[in-house]
Amino acid sequence: MVVIVVKVGYIVMIDPSTGTRMKLLRMRGAGVVGVYHPLIDEKLVKILHARNKKVYAWTVDEGEWMKRMLLEHVDAVVTSNPALLQRVMQDVRTQCFEEGFSLAS
Known part of the structure; x- marks a missing residue:
């Protein structure tokens, strides 16, 4: 017997009909949420x-x-x-290191 596992994700963007962010968490099996970057804030990431x-x-x-x-x-x-992106990541790592913090690679 072969078991196939498919990871599911969904995308969150601005709903063109309303101009507001689409509802979150509506796909129960989704392990990944692709979010249009201007919609991301600390609260959303924590949720x-x-x-x-x-x-x-x-x-x-x-x-x-x-x-x-x-x-x-x-x-x-x-x-x-x-x-x-690689340059920005290196700059952020350097800044964190200089301030006494570290980021995972």
């Missing part, structure tokens, strides 16, 4: 993490937004500019 959901920020192509997503503790950053 999703408390429900054992991973938070993926998409699509983050500006350095300041990348830094903000790292500081908001998202689990992944989706970007079209991975070289910039």
Whole structure:
């Protein structure tokens, strides 16, 4: 017998019909939530993490937004500019180290 496990996720964005954020946690089996990056804040990340959901920020192509997503503790950053993200991650690690903190790699 072969057991196939499929991990499910869903995307949260602005509902074009209402202009507001789509409802969260509506897909029970979803382990990953892809969130349009301007909608991410500390409260949202805490809610999703408390429900054992991973938070993926998409699509983050500006350095300041990348830094903000790292500081908001998202689990992944989706970007079209991975070289910039690597530089931002290194800058944040350096800043944390200089201030006496450390970030996981």
